[in-house]
Amino acid sequence: MSVLIAHLGPSGTFSEFAAATYADSLKTQSTELKGYSTITQAINAIAQQEADFCVVPVENSIGGGVTFTLDTLWESEKLQIQQAFTLPVQHALISKASQLSEIKTVYSHPQALSQCQRWLAEHLPNVNLVNTSSTAEPLPYVKENSAVGAIASNWGAKMYNLPVLAHPINDYPDNYTRFWVLGQAAATSGQYTSLAFSLNSNEPGALLKPLQLFSALNINMSRIESRPTKRLLGEYIFFVDIEASADEQTTQTALELLQIHTQKLKLFGSYNLTTIEKVL
């Protein structure tokens, strides 16, 4: 039986590329990718037994945290992070135009457009820029009209059999996205542990206590990100990554003490991080 891997669709997205990269790493098994129209639906596919794993973006070095992933994980039951990996992001200008000057309109997701704004100002200063809901969405239209271009990945160009006119075109060369592989197996050991908590109170210093706890136990926090509780403006859930494994005694002590200073505490598991330098 195939291993079913859910991801954010449609075909041609960078999330599909990440899912395909993860599928490749499961060398001995047959795999099947399943695209969903939202990150939330892709993650919920595991609970609904439509998928064994879900590959989701967590954080991009330019765009920051992927809020739908964090919010859905906070709401979920039993999902654990099996593995993390980082992929370089390189944007490409995809078009059937025979030269740049033929392109009148460029479509892409607002994040991708903003990450290529200097390149666009230099090479395509007069084009009309149009926002789309994903980088893959405009690709079928690019296939039909040589006066338009799209900013997407080489993977997107390959999936739609479209020419790449320029690559890479992102203004910040160090553009990386970190992905998590979510699943239902227990994840108790690894380089990193991810957790999230809401605070007991909004009094001065309420956030300080959890952070002091990690520091006192010499546990490095590699990331902290706040998300709204969705109850009141100004009430937050904090997502924290620590450089420690849940099966270490120090981590267990930290987690026990953390219960005192938090209202709700969720553990998303311990896992290793792989950095993949392969770019299509």
Added chain:
Amino acid sequence: MSVLIAHLGPSGTFSEFAAATYADSLKTQSTELKGYSTITQAINAIAQQEADFCVVPVENSIGGGVTFTLDTLWESEKLQIQQAFTLPVQHALISKASQLSEIKTVYSHPQALSQCQRWLAEHLPNVNLVNTSSTAEPLPYVKENSAVGAIASNWGAKMYNLPVLAHPINDYPDNYTRFWVLGQAAATSGQYTSLAFSLNSNEPGALLKPLQLFSALNINMSRIESRPTKRLLGEYIFFVDIEASADEQTTQTALELLQIHTQKLKLFGSYNLTTIEKVL
């Protein structure tokens, strides 16, 4: 001469409504709203002397921080927060259909669709949901086709003279967005002070020191949000709001000491926050 107020366009967005609300509050002056296609362009309109003020969303109680606003402010020179205000967000189903069952497709921004998912599942379980780049974008199309609907604000319906079939339809009733009014005047006094900093190092506890400083001086931090530095995955800028005025002695002490623990520190000014309960 009119006071020129920049905002995220096109006509019908909630940001335009916020700018109009701010314009109304400047009772004695003539005002003119100017829509821009991105938040970054709207903010930069001040430096380019195309606008006197810019009204931008900062944070929503469901969606969280507005990353384009924070990133652009960090990159800007001399912009200060003149005022903050909070508006309730209520989503409406806008369509020319005579009844719900005629609607086959609903268009909206992914955040608005996700904020109405329970209502949609109950009242329109079989419609096709399509992402758009703003809530206002589909409104011209809704005007032409009675088989489609859009989720936007009553303000959007009013701007396009379209009927509202249901309102409010958001799953979380307590949905608020906070806006900042940016301008070039010095902002040294008010209930809140906003600032941002990058850290000297990524060593354990590097973030702890700035937070301990505020706590030791009994300054409450009402918000902390991390954004990537755009250099390396895992390097952050922290945006902090404190409940103190920049012209108080304690705040000045805190800011001086903060210089020691931060690499780059930017002060965005002190301002008052108004909560507006008026909904269209």
